Amino acid sequence: MMNSFFLSLLVGLLFSKDYVKPTEIDGKKKWKGEGTTPNLESIVIGRCYEYIRIVNPSVGEKNCTKIWEAFKKAFMNKDPCNILPSDYELFINLSLHTIPPNKSLFWENNHLLVTSYSDRTRRYMPLCDTLIGSFGDFLNWCGQANDTGFNYDSCPTTEECENNAVETFWKIASITYAKQSSGAIYVMLNGSAIGGAYPVKGFFADYEVPNFQKDRISQIEIWVMDDIGGPDLDSCGRGSVQILEERLKTMGYDITCIDNYKSVLLLKCLDYLNHPDCSIVSSAPSTQKGLVSSDRDGSWSRLIYTIFVVFVFEICFNLQN
Amino acid sequence: MPFQTRSSRTRQSTVLLVGIMVLILTIVAVMAAVLLANGTKETSMQLLQWKGRGTTKNLQEVILGRCYNYITTVNPELRDKDCQKIWETMQKAFIYKNPCNITTEDYQPLLDLASHTIPCNKSLFWSKTNDLVHRYTKTNHNFLTLEDTLLGYIADGVSWCGNPFSPGINYESCPKWSECESNPSSVYWKMASKMFAEGACGVVQVMLNGSIDAGAFRSNSIFGSVEIFNLDPDKVSTVQIWLMQNIGGPPRPVQLLQCASDPDHADCTLCPNSVQ
Numbered sequence: 189m190m191n192s193f194f195l196s197l198l199v200g201l202l203f204s205k206d207y208v209k210p211t212e213i214d215g216k217k218k219w220k221g222e223g224t225t226p227n228l229e230s231i232v233i234g235r236c237y238e239y240i241r242i243v244n245p246s247v248g249e250k251n252c253t254k255i256w257e258a259f260k261k262a263f264m265n266k267d268p269c270n271i272l273p274s275d276y277e278l279f280i281n282l283s284l285h286t287i288p289p290n291k292s293l294f295w296e297n298n299h300l301l302v303t304s305y306s307d308r309t310r311r312y313m314p315l316c317d318t319l320i321g322s323f324g325d326f327l328n329w330c331g332q333a334n335d336t337g338f339n340y341d342s343c344p345t346t347e348e349c350e351n352n353a354v355e356t357f358w359k360i361a362s363i364t365y366a367k368q369s370s371g372a373i374y375v376m377l378n379g380s381a382i383g384g385a386y387p388v389k390g391f392f393a394d395y396e397v398p399n400f401q402k403d404r405i406s407q408i409e410i411w412v413m414d415d416i417g418g419p420d421l422d423s424c425g426r427g428s429v430q431i432l433e434e435r436l437k438t439m440g441y442d443i444t445c446i447d448n449y450k451s452v453l454l455l456k457c458l459d460y461l462n463h464p465d466c467s468i469v470s471s472a473p474s475t476q477k478g479l480v481s482s483d484r485d486g487s488w489s490r491l492i493y494t495i496f497v498v499f500v501f502e503i504c505f506n507l508q509n
Numbered sequence: 510m511p512f513q514t515r516s517s518r519t520r521q522s523t524v525l526l527v528g529i530m531v532l533i534l535t536i537v538a539v540m541a542a543v544l545l546a547n548g549t550k551e552t553s554m555q556l557l558q559w560k561g562r563g564t565t566k567n568l569q570e571v572i573l574g575r576c577y578n579y580i581t582t583v584n585p586e587l588r589d590k591d592c593q594k595i596w597e598t599m600q601k602a603f604i605y606k607n608p609c610n611i612t613t614e615d616y617q618p619l620l621d622l623a624s625h626t627i628p629c630n631k632s633l634f635w636s637k638t639n640d641l642v643h644r645y646t647k648t649n650h651n652f653l654t655l656e657d658t659l660l661g662y663i664a665d666g667v668s669w670c671g672n673p674f675s676p677g678i679n680y681e682s683c684p685k686w687s688e689c690e691s692n693p694s695s696v697y698w699k700m701a702s703k704m705f706a707e708g709a710c711g712v713v714q715v716m717l718n719g720s721i722d723a724g725a726f727r728s729n730s731i732f733g734s735v736e737i738f739n740l741d742p743d744k745v746s747t748v749q750i751w752l753m754q755n756i757g758g759p760p761r762p763v764q765l766l767q768c769a770s771d772p773d774h775a776d777c778t779l780c781p782n783s784v785q
Contacts, residue, residue: 227577230592234574237567242666252570305769326582450772458766 217342219268224329224338232256235322236283243308247285247319255282259323262353264331268339269349273360280364283319289371296385296392297378298413305376305452312374315365324357362391366399373400373408376452377429380418384428397435407442411449416460423447555674557608559682564669566680572596575663587625587659595622595663602693605677608670609689611696623659624704629711652714655705664701669693706739713740716751 217223225231236252258279263271293312295302306312315321330343330353344352375392377385387393412429414420422429424445436443457466565571576592602615633652655661670683670693684692740748753767768774 226581226588227592230570230573230577231581232574234570234572234576234578236574237570238574241566241571252567311770451769454769454772455766 218339219330219342219344220348221343221345222328223340223342225327226340228327228329228338229256231327232259232323236319239319239322243317243322244285244319250283250319255279255323258282260331262357263329264338265334265336266331267333268330268344268352271351271353271356273356273363276357276360279323280320280360283323284364284368285319287313287318287365287368287370291371292365292369293374293376294366294392294396295376296387296390297381298376301413301452301456302376305455315361318365320361320364324354324361329353358391359395362395363399366396367401370401370404371406373405375408375410375432376449377410377412377422377432378415379412379420379422379429379447380415381421385412385422386428386432388428388431393432397439400439400441402440405441407444408436410443410445411452412445412447413452413456414448416456416463416465556672556679556681559608559670559679559684560688561683561685562668563680563682564678565667568667568669568678569596569600571667572599572663576659579659579662583662584625584659590623590659595619598622599663602697603669603671603678605673606671607673608679608684608692611691611693613696613700616697616700620660620700620704623663624708625659627653627658627705627708630713631711632705632709632713634706634713634715635717655701658701658705660701660704664697703739706737707741709740710744712747712749713745714749714751716753718753 233252233256236250236255240247240250240252259276262275262279266275291309291313293302293306293314295314299316302314303316306314306317309317316325328343330339331337332339343354346352346355379385381387410424410429410432412423414423421427424447425433429445433443433445453466457463460466573592573596576590576595580587580590580592598619599616602619603611606615631651631653633654635654656665668683670679671677672679683694686692686695
């Protein structure tokens with residue numbers, strides 16, 4: 189009798205594991221990464237409509253709910269470590285739209301800078317400013333096997349398994365983006381990045397460069413941007429950038445490379461006004477109004493100017509009251 | 510012959526009767542057709558016509574998505590805001606109403622739900638520098654404009670107005686400010702601007718456009734007519750004015766942004782000893 193009791197206990201224990209919530213085992217999260225972004229559906233559908241109605245109405249009519257359903261189908265109710273690019277095929281087909289020539293901007297290690305610089309398709313159209321990209325930018329998601337819901341507790345990191353929902357999404361999105369790019373292509377790299385400005389194993393190297401359409405690309409321009417006050421670890425003609433330049437030249441492309449491309453540098457300098465790397469020389473005499481502070485005279489002129497302005501303002505305030 | 514007379518009379522009556530019936534039927538048919546035509550004209554006339562662009566399509570999805578995006582990624586401190594309720598109170602403010610009769614009271618419930626505090630020394634007001642000021646705040650997070658707050662974020666660049674009859678929202682057109690001042694958009698921005706100004710504290714900044722003919726400061730702009738008067742002198746210590754010219758003018762931080770779009774302009778050259 190004791191034997192059968194222990195046997196049934198053993199069997200019970202073995203089966204009980206199946207009833208434990210898949211997201212948590214012994215109170216610990218199943219995966220090491222952040223869970224699915226809360227309110228993902230509302231955010232994504234909102235972004236989709238915002239894109240087709242406001243950001244880029246030229247893409248025409250799209251059914252955002254249908255696209256969302258196709259997106260979910262790619263990874264819902266599946267092993268979150270076994271999502272393949274082909275799973276997203278329907279989603280890609282529904283959300284595809286053309287990218288204007290000379291507007292493609294590829295990048296590595298400067299996501300925020302690229303987002304600021306591209307300015308929502310106004311200057312360039314990087315992947316994050318396409319409809320496909322807007323589905324995933326800054327968001328996180330994963331499903332689970334035998335469950336039709338999202339996992340909001342945790343999601344697998346790339347280290348835990350490479351074929352997770354988010355990683356695979358960006359793989360197929362990058363491949364598609366590269367295939368659609370035409371005209372002059374731009375690449376923004378980070379010259380202060382540890383490990384090199386051009387990561388030889390990365391999305392750009394592995395999924396974008398191999399999918400460039402040679403017959404539709406006129407030239408490739410590389411910008412190597414250093415952090416303001418940061419180390420100049422890589423630059424044109426050196427280190428990993430040279431590897432990229434050689435690779436593209438071998439493929440037969442017309443390459444230009446610019447260190448600290450001025451237009452982007454000026455944007456970076458917004459947060460580093462007083463840094464020596466960011467001084468701007470004003471040549472026009474009309475700017476020397478005396479009330480305006482230059483870097484040298486700095487705080488005193490600014491203080492006087494401010495006091496003057498406040499004084500004028502106070503007068504106006506009092507006059508109005 | 511009385512029988513023959515009777516039958517011929519009956520035949521005559523029948524013909525007459527049929528003739529009258531046909532006539533009546535024709536009249537009825539014609540009247541019905543006219544009424545139907547009038548009817549459709551009347552339904553289409555129930556949608557008021559205006560000169561401005563209509564309500565943004567899929568307004569609900571856009572507003573909801575933006576609200577969730579804001580509280581999740583832009584300003585996670587507000588993660589407990591109820592976006593669904595925010596959308597519903599926003600919609601209630603204008604749906605099925607005549608878009609020339611909107612009042613600030615209509616938006617009060619929305620204001621109560623969506624307002625939040627702004628840190629001191631961060632408020633940046635603007636007038637006639639929309640494009641430039643928002644490009645600046647997107648890259649320099651030291652300042653916030655109204656459009657960087659929840660109320661401003663969800664409504665920026667979007668248009669909306671109601672219609673007194675079904676479907677309640679007018680997607681074809683909305684009144685411009687010149688047609689009537691109390692339209693849903695104008696009242697919304699006036700109310701939001703007032704709230705933004707009232708909440709400003711410490712050092713306050715304002716970016717004006719010194720290159721327009723009408724003058725940098727206009728007393729009938731929202732800044733000049735609403736925000737200025739709602740600054741609280743007890744909370745605001747200083748007002749800094751940035752007078753922006755087209756490239757060739759003073760304050761540098763924003764000039765940099767202008768230069769990002771026109772780097773080869775003479776005023777945008779970098780010092781020889783800087784990185785090149």
